[in-house]
Amino acid sequence: MIIDGAERQDALREAIAGTGGHFADVTGALVRFAVSRSRSRALLSQGCSLDLRLRTFRMHTCARSSFAQSNCLLDRVEDGDLFHLYAEASLSHHLTLWLADASGEGPSES
Numbered sequence: 001m002i003i004d005g006a007e008r009q010d011a012l013r014e015a016i017a018g019t020g021g022h023f024a025d026v027t028g029a030l031v032r033f034a035v036s037r038s039r040s041r042a043l044l045s046q047g048c049s050l051d052l053r054l055r056t057f058r059m060h061t062c063a064r065s066s067f068a069q070s071n072c073l074l075d076r077v078e079d080g081d082l083f084h085l086y087a088e089a090s091l092s093h094h095l096t097l098w099l100a101d102a103s104g105e106g107p108s109e110s
Contacts (some may be wrong), residue, residue, distance in 0.1 A: 031092045033085040033099065040081040046102050052076065052083075068098040 041052040047068040062075040073086040
């Protein structure tokens with residue numbers, strides 16, 4: 001079953017009702033990077049101090065951290081090496097360049 005945005009928001013509000021939790025839609029404020037390679041943990045570890053080993057940072061674990069001098073949220077999506085990195089949309093260009101450079105795929109200097 002596919003749930004549209006409005007239904008998802010209603011379901012989330014209902015799920016946290018009475019818990020003291022808070023729900024805010026920040027869809028337009030964040031950008032998500034999917035980092036998935038055999039060395040994704042090593043790449044991401046260059047930018048943050050979190051311990052990303054599987055036994056510590058398990059699947060569906062997320063944490064807010066400073067990443068590449070930016071405040072980000074890192075989420076381990078799978079037991080393998082798939083991570084989602086969430087940041088403010090205004091940091092998109094900076095993080096794109098940082099990830100490309102750290103992975104060795106940035107522009108070469110001649």
